[in-house]
Amino acid sequence: MKTRRRFFLVLVAMGVAMFDFPAEAQRGRGIVQDEAKEPADKSETIRPSGLEPVFPEKVRCPEIASPFGSRTRYDGSSRPSWAPGGGSHGGIDITLAAGTPLLALAAGTVVAKGEGGRMLGIYMWLSHSPEETGLPDWVFSKYQHLETLPELSIGAKVSLGQVIGRSGKTGTTGGHYGFNGYPHLHLTTLRSAEGEYQIEGSRVISRDGRIFDPLALYHEAGVRMERTAGMPPSGKGVVIPYVAADGRAWPANTRVVWPIACPPR
Ligand SMILES: [Zn+2]
Numbered sequence: 001m002k003t004r005r006r007f008f009l010v011l012v013a014m015g016v017a018m019f020d021f022p023a024e025a026q027r028g029r030g031i032v033q034d035e036a037k038e039p040a041d042k043s044e045t046i047r048p049s050g051l052e053p054v055f056p057e058k059v060r061c062p063e064i065a066s067p068f069g070s071r072t073r074y075d076g077s078s079r080p081s082w083a084p085g086g087g088s089h090g091g092i093d094i095t096l097a098a099g100t101p102l103l104a105l106a107a108g109t110v111v112a113k114g115e116g117g118r119m120l121g122i123y124m125w126l127s128h129s130p131e132e133t134g135l136p137d138w139v140f141s142k143y144q145h146l147e148t149l150p151e152l153s154i155g156a157k158v159s160l161g162q163v164i165g166r167s168g169k170t171g172t173t174g175g176h177y178g179f180n181g182y183p184h185l186h187l188t189t190l191r192s193a194e195g196e197y198q199i200e201g202s203r204v205i206s207r208d209g210r211i212f213d214p215l216a217l218y219h220e221a222g223v224r225m226e227r228t229a230g231m232p233p234s235g236k237g238v239v240i241p242y243v244a245a246d247g248r249a250w251p252a253n254t255r256v257v258w259p260i261a262c263p264p265r
Contacts (some may be wrong), residue, residue, distance in 0.1 A: 028159035059262035067092040068213035091188035121171020122146040144186040
């Protein structure tokens with residue numbers, strides 16, 4: 001009996017440890033001590049939005065490899081169902097060569113940066129006020145797996161499309177992605193009616209903060225455009241505003257842009 005009870009306790013402990021992973025810690029199933037300290041994001045909001053990006057044809061934007069709410073990773077493998085959100089992706093993944101410049105998706109302020117353990121890597125959080133995006137809510141954006149810790153200091157103001165750091169694969173080696181890791185940007189967006197927040201570990205906590213599909217940002221704050229030929233008939237197509245190779249935003253009056261510049265085709 002004693003052995004059985006001990007076994008049960010071990011199972012309970014494992015369950016607690018697993019449930020404590022952040023949304024991005026859905027990969028790998030070894031012992032992930034670093035991540036166990038990070039409480040889970042509000043996973044109940046992680047559902048596919050149905051939004052579909054429509055990238056302008058004249059440019060080549062790095063596209064989404066694993067969308068928000070996806071049950072699979074970029075390589076088609078399943079995210080484990082024991083993870084918070086039932087294994088649903090809490091952001092978007094964009095596959096990128098290490099060292100690719102990452103852009104502020106809207107004007108904002110650096111609110112946090114740091115270096116986490118496995119699954120998290122080097123990250124940076126920006127805040128964007130309603131005035132900066134044109135949305136009714138505050139938006140917090142988190143860029144993950146950066147190559148190095150960005151030089152921008154906490155409190156620094158960033159402008160729309162400004163280079164804020166470089167992509168990498170920190171936090172992705174070991175576990176599912178193996179020795180070589182997976183160079184990509186994981187972008188999480190959080191929205192809140194209030195701009196007040198607290199920093200807890202690598203997380204930004206806002207009282208009514210909820211994670212949402214970053215595509216909704218472009219859907220709501222992007223410049224409305226005519227239906228184009230590539231638009232899905234669902235009405236859920238989102239034309240992606242971007243920064244071109246010459247550094248100019250398109251459309252000229254947009255307040256939000258794709259987090260990576262789009263070179264011409
Ligand atoms: Zn991701």
